Amino acid sequence: MIVPVPVLEVNNLKVYFPTKRKHFFEVHSHIHAVDGVSLKVEFGKTLGLVGESGSGKTTTGLAIARLVQASSGSVKIMGKEVLGLEGEELRVQRKHIQYVFQDPYSSLNPRLRAGRLVREALDRLKIGHTTERSIRVNELFRQVGLSREHERLFPHQFSGGQRQRLGIARALASHPDLLICDEPVSALDVAVQAQILNLLRRLQKEMGLTYLFISHDLGVVQHMCDEIAVMYVGQIVEQADRISLFKNPMHPYTKGLLASVPSADPNRRKKTQIQIYGEPPSPIDPPLGCRFSSRCQLAEERCHFETPLLRKIKANQKVACHLI
Ligand SMILES: Nc1ncnc2c1ncn2[C@@H]1O[C@H](COP(=O)(O)OP(=O)(O)OP(=O)(O)O)[C@@H](O)[C@H]1O
Numbered sequence: 001m002i003v004p005v006p007v008l009e010v011n012n013l014k015v016y017f018p019t020k021r022k023h024f025f026e027v028h029s030h031i032h033a034v035d036g037v038s039l040k041v042e043f044g045k046t047l048g049l050v051g052e053s054g055s056g057k058t059t060t061g062l063a064i065a066r067l068v069q070a071s072s073g074s075v076k077i078m079g080k081e082v083l084g085l086e087g088e089e090l091r092v093q094r095k096h097i098q099y100v101f102q103d104p105y106s107s108l109n110p111r112l113r114a115g116r117l118v119r120e121a122l123d124r125l126k127i128g129h130t131t132e133r134s135i136r137v138n139e140l141f142r143q144v145g146l147s148r149e150h151e152r153l154f155p156h157q158f159s160g161g162q163r164q165r166l167g168i169a170r171a172l173a174s175h176p177d178l179l180i181c182d183e184p185v186s187a188l189d190v191a192v193q194a195q196i197l198n199l200l201r202r203l204q205k206e207m208g209l210t211y212l213f214i215s216h217d218l219g220v221v222q223h224m225c226d227e228i229a230v231m232y233v234g235q236i237v238e239q240a241d242r243i244s245l246f247k248n249p250m251h252p253y254t255k256g257l258l259a260s261v262p263s264a265d266p267n268r269r270k271k272t273q274i275q276i277y278g279e280p281p282s283p284i285d286p287p288l289g290c291r292f293s294s295r296c297q298l299a300e301e302r303c304h305f306e307t308p309l310l311r312k313i314k315a316n317q318k319v320a321c322h323l324i
């Protein structure tokens with residue numbers, strides 16, 4: 001049996017940012033934004049990355065896309081290590097991973113017309129010849145539900161939803177294997193959110209795309225993802241397929257997160273009756289032990305000094321908690 005290589009495989013990824021020193025002799029502290037993340041996404045699947053603000057979701061996505069520098073670890077795209085790539089090799093690799101931002105406006109040059117913006121992505125990555133590029137721009141506009149007339153408009157003349165379609169068209173220009181969607185609909189009205197999510201699902205089927213889908217909205221994640229990884233202060237505390245995670249969350253933090261989402265399922269309501277109080281600890285040189293211990297109603301003494309490892313509990317569920 002041939003086992004296909006995962007489109008994305010991340011092992012023990014760490015991204016530490018040095019904090020500013022107040023005086024010359026002060027020792028550098030580090031923000032442990034991503035602290036030992038490992039995950040895999042198979043071809044054509046969507047992995048959701050959820051967690052509170054500041055848990056390290058965006059930094060994980062940016063490090064995978066080589067838009068921030070990883071401190072250590074491994075990121076393989078279609079089996080090829082990408083963290084050490086430089087120059088031409090990195091440019092070629094960039095075609096395979098693209099990033100869709102929450103606010104495409106900030107990543108679009110306001111002085112360029114929409115058609116030019118998509119064309120620029122093809123030029124930058126040296127994709128196709130001149131005439132092929134024009135044809136590809138037309139095709140991309142059609143695929144994301146924009147018309148040829150839209151190619152002549154400037155970004156500020158688009159609605160929020162249309163602007164996100166434009167961001168998606170640009171991201172798709174290079175035929176990427178992996179699309180990292182970072183809160184792609186959180187800035188949009190609910191009705192427009194549904195349109196963009198449906199577009200992403202349709203494109204995934206039509207083009208065989210694999211998604212890393214970052215969101216703090218569990219409703220959106222439930223709609224979009226095959227598997228979900230829950231992040232807390234730079235680490236994954238639980239990872240499971242969608243059904244297991246929503247029906248039988250195991251980590252106290254996941255239970256708390258789900259408790260904040262209204263559910264018609266009485267079983268789930270019972271299982272997620274945990275409320276989370278307080279704030280997460282600082283990611284600056286975080287203490288040993290379970291990072292959730294300061295907020296966990298079930299914490300025992302060892303939780304404050306023994307770090308729980310992410311362990312396989314069931315075929316499709318991994319949890320990092322001493323009590324499970
Ligand atoms: N360039 C940077 N320099 C220093 N610290 C950073 C940098 N980027 C992110 N951080 C810090 O890293 C941590 C993780 O941030 P990140 O943006 O990845 O979180 P997030 O889960 O995406 O949050 P949100 O849901 O608010 O988008 C935070 O403490 C943040 O302040």
Ligand code: SF4
Nearest residue numbers: 290293296303321322
């Ligand atoms: S390891 Fe301890 S503190 Fe951490 S989630 Fe489990 S019970 Fe709570």
Ligand SMILES: [Mg+2]
Nearest residue numbers: 057058059182
């Ligand atoms: Mg973010």
